[in-house]
Amino acid sequence: MTTTVVISGTGIYQPEHIITNAELVESYNAYADLQNAKYASDIANGSREALTHSNVAFIEKASGIKQRYVLEKEGVLDPTRMYPRFTPRGNDELSLMAEIAAKAAEQALAAAGKTGADVDMVLCSSANMQRAYPAMAIEIQQAIGAGGFGFDMNVACSSATFGIEQAVNAIKAGTAKCVLMVNPEITSAHLEWRDRDCHFIFGDVCTAVVVEAASTATSVDQWEVLGTKLATQFSNNIRNNFGFMNSAEDTEPDARDKKFQQEGRKVFKEVVPMAASHIETHLASLDRAPQNVRRYWLHQANLGMNQLVLKKLVDREVGNDIAPLILDEYANTASAGSVIAFHAHRSDLQAGDVGVICSFGAGYSIGSVVVKKL
Numbered sequence: 227m228t229t230t231v232v233i234s235g236t237g238i239y240q241p242e243h244i245i246t247n248a249e250l251v252e253s254y255n256a257y258a259d260l261q262n263a264k265y266a267s268d269i270a271n272g273s274r275e276a277l278t279h280s281n282v283a284f285i286e287k288a289s290g291i292k293q294r295y296v297l298e299k300e301g302v303l304d305p306t307r308m309y310p311r312f313t314p315r316g317n318d319e320l321s322l323m324a325e326i327a328a329k330a331a332e333q334a335l336a337a338a339g340k341t342g343a344d345v346d347m348v349l350c351s352s353a354n355m356q357r358a359y360p361a362m363a364i365e366i367q368q369a370i371g372a373g374g375f376g377f378d379m380n381v382a383c384s385s386a387t388f389g390i391e392q393a394v395n396a397i398k399a400g401t402a403k404c405v406l407m408v409n410p411e412i413t414s415a416h417l418e419w420r421d422r423d424c425h426f427i428f429g430d431v432c433t434a435v436v437v438e439a440a441s442t443a444t445s446v447d448q449w450e451v452l453g454t455k456l457a458t459q460f461s462n463n464i465r466n467n468f469g470f471m472n473s474a475e476d477t478e479p480d481a482r483d484k485k486f487q488q489e490g491r492k493v494f495k496e497v498v499p500m501a502a503s504h505i506e507t508h509l510a511s512l513d514r515a516p517q518n519v520r521r522y523w524l525h526q527a528n529l530g531m532n533q534l535v536l537k538k539l540v541d542r543e544v545g546n547d548i549a550p551l552i553l554d555e556y557a558n559t560a561s562a563g564s565v566i567a568f569h570a571h572r573s574d575l576q577a578g579d580v581g582v583i584c585s586f587g588a589g590y591s592i593g594s595v596v597v598k599k600l
């Protein structure tokens with residue numbers, strides 16, 4: 227007999243600071259002016275190009291993003307700095323990633339009617355890890371008082387959906403009874419805020435998901451996982467060369483390639499058809515049609531991209547009721563985006579309704595989770 231696996235709780239930690247597009251653009255433009263003044267003679271003799279101003283209208287039209295939450299705001303907006311200012315913590319203090327993960331976890335566990343002691347597997351699945359080891363997941367395991375084991379995993383923007391599949395498989399295999407999967411995304415530290423092409427893209431957040439067998443679940447809000455499907459295909463169009471060999475290679479730690487870089491247009495063009503056909507194939511394998519899906523909780527990178535994926539799937543324009551948007555408020559939060567959408571936009575669904583959580587991002591990586599409200 228196969229085990230019925232459910233998502234029995236979700237949680238979110240939302241940082242207190244907001245950066246609006248207007249604030250972001252003002253700071254970028256001040257930075258550009260400072261740079262242009264600094265290199266005025268190079269610009270005059272043609273050996274360097276002047277930086278051009280960013281603007282709010284472009285950002286909103288190109289992406290749909292209106293603001294983002296960040297863990298630290300002053301450093302990001304300081305035109306002489308342009309990255310967050312985090313105070314280093316000692317080895318005996320909880321790390322920042324573990325701290326926000328524990329906060330999101332607390333909410334998810336409460337929603338599931340569980341405590342940390344019920345958890346026997348912790349997955350910290352995120353696009354960036356703040357250190358090599360010990361695993362953040364093990365620190366989180368200790369912080370919430372969980373037993374069992376934990377490990378970190380990284381599949382960039384698809385870290386959450388890939389994490390949910392690992393959780394589901396562990397429950398089915400009997401290697402875990404209750405899995406906490408967290409996605410602490412401190413994207414403000416991997417974003418190049420000095421690059422006009424991408425300075426508006428990301429925001430910080432942490433999401434948490436509790437996965438367990440239906441037989442142990444007591445939550446009033448349970449979502450049966452009907453199936454999961456993962457796919458990857460190599461691409462350099464979203465890339466970050468930061469890594470432990472940087473100093474051994476005598477490369478500049480602050481070089482442009484050590485932070486998030488992308489060919490946005492190419493990503494848009496290539497990933498839309500991949501995501502649409504991935505979801506369609508997954509649904510077909512479960513004898514479901516895209517038109518009958520009540521809600522799509524899609525990856526939140528670009529409004530136009532989501533609209534096109536949906537148009538390919540259901541052959542019509544759909545609104546927020548079918549595919550809720552959260553990136554206007556949160557921006558792109560890497561792996562957490564589709565989970566935020568699921569967390570914030572599911573309470574109106576009825577028993578029997580089917581939905582799809584789907585992420586797409588660097589790798590390329592695509593993950594879909596088909597769920598049914600019990």
Ligand code: COA
Pocket residue numbers: 279280281284285288289383422423424426464488489490491493494527528531558560586587588
């Ligand atoms: N302000 C004003 N103009 C800007 C600007 C800014 N902040 N950033 C770029 N521009 C300019 C460009 O220089 C370019 O000018 P040009 O036409 O004179 O060369 C023009 O606007 C268009 O730039 P482009 O980068 O082609 O914009 P776009 O329409 O492709 O939108 C993205 C950019 C990033 C929003 C969009 O490509 C995207 O979201 N792609 C998908 C990305 C994705 O899903 N990534 C996954 C990440 S995890």
